[in-house]
Amino acid sequence: MPPVARLHRLRKAIRSWIGQNSSGLAAAVLTLTLATQAQAAGLPRVASINVCTDQLLMTLADPAQIVGLSPYSRDAARSWAAAEARTYRRLSGEAEDVLTLKPDVVVAGLYMKRATRQLLKRQGMRVAEFDIARSIDDVKAQIRRMGDLVGHPDRAEAQVARLDAAIARARKAVARKPYRVLALSRRGWVSGDDSITSALLSITGLSNAAAGLGSHASGFATLEAIVADRPDFILISDGRDVAEDEGSALLLHPALEKLYPPSRRIVIPEDLTVCGGPMLPDAIDRLVAELKRVGG
Known part of the structure; x- marks a missing residue:
C-alpha cells in the first residue's frame, strides 16, 4: 500500500x-x-x-x-x-x-x-x-494556499465547496429586511467593513452598522455613540447575562440591556469568527439560526 x-x-x-x-x-x-x-x-x-x-x-x-x-x-x-x-x-x-x-x-x-x-x-x-482574512475570497485563497503547502489541494477544494454550500443555504434564508447590525465586542470594539464578520453579515442581506458610528474600519466606539446610532441588532459572542470582567461588562450596561434584550442580540461564539477558515460554514449556519430566532 x-x-x-x-x-x-x-x-x-x-x-x-x-x-x-x-x-x-x-x-x-x-x-x-x-x-x-x-x-x-x-x-x-x-x-x-x-x-x-x-x-x-x-x-x-x-x-x-x-x-x-x-x-x-x-x-x-x-x-x-x-x-x-x-x-x-x-x-x-x-x-x-x-x-x-x-x-x-x-x-x-x-x-x-x-x-x-x-x-x-x-x-x-x-x-x-x-x-488576516477580511473577505470570503480571502478565506478561500488561504484554504487553498494551506492545502498546497501541506500537499492536499483536494482537501482544500472540499473545504471551499463546504463554504460555498453554507453560503448558498444562507442566501435562501436571507433577512426579510436590510437590518443594520453592529458587531460589538469587549470594551466597545466594533468590527468594521474590513472584517470577516462584516462579510458574513452581507451574505444574509444584513449591513454593518459600524459606518453609522463614523468609521468603516474596525475600532472602539463609546457607549453613547452606540446608543445614539441605534442599530437594529447587536452581534455579540456571548449571550450570558453575567460579565466575567470589566471588559465584557459594557455589553450588560443598563442602557444596552434596555435597547437590546435577547430578542435583539445575535449571538455567534468568538471561535467561529476570530479567524477566517474551515469554521466559517458553521458561523454562517449559526447566523442563519440566530436570524430565525430573533425573527429577522
Whole structure:
C-alpha cells in the first residue's frame, strides 16, 4: 500500500490512540512515529505559530505532518479546533523550540511578532505568512494556499465547496429586511467593513452598522455613540447575562440591556469568527439560526 494511503488509513486510529494515552511520553513517542511516516510519504512537516494557521493546518494536513501548534491552539474561546489541538505539541510561539524541531515549513500570522519570523528566516527556515482574512475570497485563497503547502489541494477544494454550500443555504434564508447590525465586542470594539464578520453579515442581506458610528474600519466606539446610532441588532459572542470582567461588562450596561434584550442580540461564539477558515460554514449556519430566532 502506498505511504500516503497508509497515512489516511491510520488517521482515525492515531487520534483515538492519543486520546486514550494522554501522557506526555505517549504523545511524544507517537509524534516521533508520525514524523517518520510523514517523511516516508514525502509530505512536508509543518509547525504553526498562529492560532488561525493552527486551524487551517489541522483541517488540511495529516496528523503526521503537524510538528506543533501555537500557544493559543488549545484556547476554546479562540480556536474552533481547540479539542483536537490537545493531541499535538504546543509550541511557545518563539523561534527556539521551532528550530529544535526542524520542520520543513513554518506557518505564521503576518501580524505576529516580526522578530520571531525574521529569526526563523535567517536560520534558513521556510516561513509562510498568512494575512488576516477580511473577505470570503480571502478565506478561500488561504484554504487553498494551506492545502498546497501541506500537499492536499483536494482537501482544500472540499473545504471551499463546504463554504460555498453554507453560503448558498444562507442566501435562501436571507433577512426579510436590510437590518443594520453592529458587531460589538469587549470594551466597545466594533468590527468594521474590513472584517470577516462584516462579510458574513452581507451574505444574509444584513449591513454593518459600524459606518453609522463614523468609521468603516474596525475600532472602539463609546457607549453613547452606540446608543445614539441605534442599530437594529447587536452581534455579540456571548449571550450570558453575567460579565466575567470589566471588559465584557459594557455589553450588560443598563442602557444596552434596555435597547437590546435577547430578542435583539445575535449571538455567534468568538471561535467561529476570530479567524477566517474551515469554521466559517458553521458561523454562517449559526447566523442563519440566530436570524430565525430573533425573527429577522
